[in-house]
Amino acid sequence: xxxxxxSKLPAYLVAFMAFTQxxxxxxxxxxxxHNVFGIASMLGFLAPLAMAVSWRKARPARxxxxxxxxxxxxxxxxxxxxxSELYPQSPLWQLVKSVPGLVQRSLATSxxxxxxxxxxxxxxxxxxxx
Numbered sequence: 001x002x003x004x005x006x007s008k009l010p011a012y013l014v015a016f017m018a019f020t021q022x023x024x025x026x027x028x029x030x031x032x033x034h035n036v037f038g039i040a041s042m043l044g045f046l047a048p049l050a051m052a053v054s055w056r057k058a059r060p061a062r063x064x065x066x067x068x069x070x071x072x073x074x075x076x077x078x079x080x081x082x083x084s085e086l087y088p089q090s091p092l093w094q095l096v097k098s099v100p101g102l103v104q105r106s107l108a109t110s111x112x113x114x115x116x117x118x119x120x121x122x123x124x125x126x127x128x129x130x
Contacts, residue, residue, distance in 0.1 A: 006061070007054035010047045010068075014115070017044025042079055045107065048072030048114045064121040071114035078107035 023037030049072035055061045082103045084093040096103055 006058050007050075009054055010051035013044050013047035013050055017041060017047065020044055042083070045075050045079055045111055046072070048075055048111070048118075051118065060125050061121075064118055064125070067117050067121065068114065071110055071117070074110040075107060075114065078103060078110060082107055 020037045020041035024034055024041065027033035027037065048068045052065050052068035052072050055068070056065050058065075081092060081096055082100075084090050084096065085100065087093060088097075
């Protein structure tokens, strides 16, 4: 009952992320749907920021909110850098176009780090462990 009022939006975004990753895997890179699912997955990557904003008033989740905010900003930065490919003349894309794989890996690394750390922190928050 203690956590009943906490937003479930981050969980829905993680589930959406899983759905889009299945689409990316089914439709390999030359297929046009690969990019459709890839762009749509950007919404799922915003789960850390959704958690940081929607859980900010939950006292037992303070560490989780801080971690979500920091890693969420790293994720958002990676998304902006990755989407700069849509604007090939932008100075940002000119700077990173030689290492697009590195940009994708930084996005995946920061998001997966958030999943791991937030999972550990939520395990510590469980009401039955008091």
